[in-house]
Amino acid sequence: MLSVSDLHLSFGGIKALQGVSFEAAPGEITGVIGPNGAGKTSLFNAISGFYTPDRGRVAFDGRDITGLSPDRRAGLGMARTFQNIALFRGMTVLDNIKLGGHTRLSANVWQALAYFGPARREELAFRAEIEERVIDFLEIDHIRKAPITALPYGLQKRVELGRALAMQPKVLMLDEPVAGMNREETADMARFILDVQEEFGTTILLVEHDMGLVMDICAHIVVLNFGQQIAAGTPAEVARDDEVIEAYLGAAA
Amino acid sequence: MITGNLKASYAADEQVFDNRNKRAFLYAALLGLAALAGFADDYVILVACQMGILLIAVVGVNVVTGYTGLISLGHAAFVAVGAYTVTIFHEAFAGAIPEGLRALIAIPVAMAVSALVGIIVGLPSLRVKGLYLAVATLSANFIVIFLIEQEVFAPWTGGMVGIDTPAPDFLGWTLDTKREMFVLIAALGVLTLLAVQNLFRTRVGRAFIAIRDRDYSAEIMGISLLRTKLTSFAISAALCGLSGALFAYFYARILPEQFELALSLELVAAMIVGGMGRTMGPVFGVAVIVMVPEVIKSIFGVATGGEAGVAQLLAPLQEIAFGLLIVLFLLFEPLGLNHMADRALRALNRWPFAR
Incomplete structure (x- = not known):
């Protein structure tokens, strides 16, 4: 491989x-x-x-x-995590994990600006997928809306794993x-x-x-x-x- | 009071206006705009138009600086490009395109030209960051103004003395009063906010924020720094171009000196005061930045009885006030007025219990 x-x-x-x-x-x-x-x-x-x-x-x-x-x-x-956690600190757990889907989603700038239509369908389908495959899987449902900075170290590591998993x-x-x-x-x-x-x-x-x-x-x-x-x-x-x-x-x- | 999180679908959870207080504010704001258009007096309309034009440009700056983390001190150049493109376009195609269609084509063209200039100005952002990028964009501002002022281009740009601008005509609807302009500006302003909010709930906008927060981590997510940074610059410059186009339609004449460093700084000041990287930040910021000179004027008008000599003092006082505002906000509320509004909204959600 x-x-x-x-x-x-x-x-x-x-x-x-x-x-x-x-x-x-x-x-x-x-x-x-x-x-x-x-x-x-x-x-x-x-x-x-x-x-x-x-x-x-x-x-x-x-x-x-x-x-x-x-x-x-x-x-x-190829996905990876870092020794010193490299999460996006200005975002919530959910947004961090969503970033893992960047290459798998396909909305272009125009679709993104319009949102309603292809971008929304794609976002909602992806949300459902990560809820099941990542958030539920890693047992982090309770913190999905929490900002990264509010989480203890161990959970941050787990979120970083989640972000990598969202890349499938x-x-x-x-x-x-x-x-x-x-x-x-x-x-x-x-x-x-x-x-x-x-x-x-x-x-x-x-x-x-x-x-x-x-x-x-x-x-x-x-x-x-x-x-x-x-x-x-x-x-x-x-x-x-x-x-x-x-x-x-x-x-x- | 909002009790509990009662969402039953991901669609409901992904909504921007996800509770009834937020929705109430949205409707109130839209009603307020309609009321302004209908009943406000000419002075209020004038100030509101200035706010709207500036707002669209500040939203543009917010995209590249607030969300993508690329500091730009040259965005007045894109406003200039937009304003001059529209003016030159109307002049150049006076015979070729029927009057009612000219503005409809000129505005997208102005945005496209600005976006193109934005991409060129954004190229250094791939190599330099922070202060160095600020200086690079700053010099772009000077270069664009320098070019506009050149004698060679004077037949098109009017050179140092500026150029008269056209009044837009949309399929026979000529916007020759400030009130009609306000309708156009308000509609485009709301549309701009909506589009940018949409952008940041999809993969494209998230990539911008990822680059701001940690660029190597963004790369490992499959985000191309080259493409994403330039996209950010293009969108940002296009919005400033739109602002410039409205600027040209709103005022009877444009001058190169209106688009110099002072305007770039004003845009950045409005963004910081309002709240960087927040959708509604520019709205709050622009309200303050446009109101400050008005307030200073009225205070001095009362204090001195409106003497002519005082007018000379107004400009430097205004600069001092902007500087003071930036410093105070960076010290005490770095997240801007938007954050204060967020807190107020949260308190409202919990009222009458905990604050």
Whole structure:
């Protein structure tokens, strides 16, 4: 579904990514882990189009998308969330989620100015869809009219997931979905991620520091350290890998 | 009192006037406009027309600055383009198009030309933000006025001394009184507000707000920054062009100096005082901005008995008053008069219980 091959990315002298290659299998959850500064977020930014890699390619659905802008990639069916919540803070929860439908709705400027007619039909149909598929699904009915700024952190994370889901993405990229959450919120989020996979068959790519979560829900894990891919495999394989243990715990004395 | 949320369909929930208090205000406002057209004296009509013309331009500024977050200090240029396009169009097609149709074509043409100029002026917004964009649009204002004043274009624009404007004629209905102009201006003003409100309840307008709130997040939603920013500039400039067209029809003569920086600042001031990024903001803002000089005039008229020398003081006093208003609003009510109105409406919904 999503494949990255031999990705190289550098900022001046800093080599953020050095030859990362992996494939996110359709309908599965792939985790990307690594210590701080390993290049996980750089990898995400390269995949979603904010950074242009120096070398290597990103392919989506069998198509090379390395040169596409972020908005074109979104149009193809790639959605993501950010490590530091990137919701639209001036809007309500509902409007944020509606923005996820931008590429799926089609009203042009004239239809929008007139509203009554195609734009209204489309908006109402979309509203009904997100109420069921996103708002009800993520159990955020009670806050749909609330401004983002009034929500606690955990709920904001959930709304950001909702906004991505409204895109009906083929690939969903989650950048640290449970960072800073307590145990209960983490469990909730893990349940939602599994529900998304099961209900919609979405391919999920996940960056996360919470090892428990990653080991529990990922089918496949890629480990980065200093921009290099040091291991890849099932959770069990990765957990036994000497290089991974060394990266996380330091070399044995 | 409005008790509870009794909506039973998404259509009802998506309504703009979603409770009876809001609807009552809408009907009252429309009745008020009709009453003005019917019974107001000439002075009130004159002030109301000035408000209406300015309102449409402020709505335009609000689209690009209030909703899209792109600061513009050059919108007077688009008003100028609209005003001059209409005037030149009437002159150029005096023989070719029958009189009753000329205005009907001239207004859309003026909007289109303004939109085009808007797109060109908006191009830097893809690279620069904030203060830098403000300076870029500011210089666009100067360039447009400079071009209008050039001797080369004087045969069409009249140069520094300005040009006489036509009276519009819609299929034989000649708007040669201020009262008739008021009907046209009021109708177009209401239509403008409606269109912009519609825009921001659909994907197109939401994309504008998304760019204002967080541009990289907007991109990840599939919003093309290039297209959306330029669309915003085009709509905004087209509205200013419409305002300019009405300006030309309303006054007997237009001069380049009427469209200089002072007007751009007035538009921005009205937007800030009224409330940025809110549909009704411009209405409140324009009411204040147009009333301020009138109030100053009447106060000074009373204080001095209407001496001639005082007139010289009025212009600088007006500027000071605008400046003071902007500062006070940014300090104490950054969301503008619209927010105060919202609060009042909310209190009314809950009356006689909690405020």
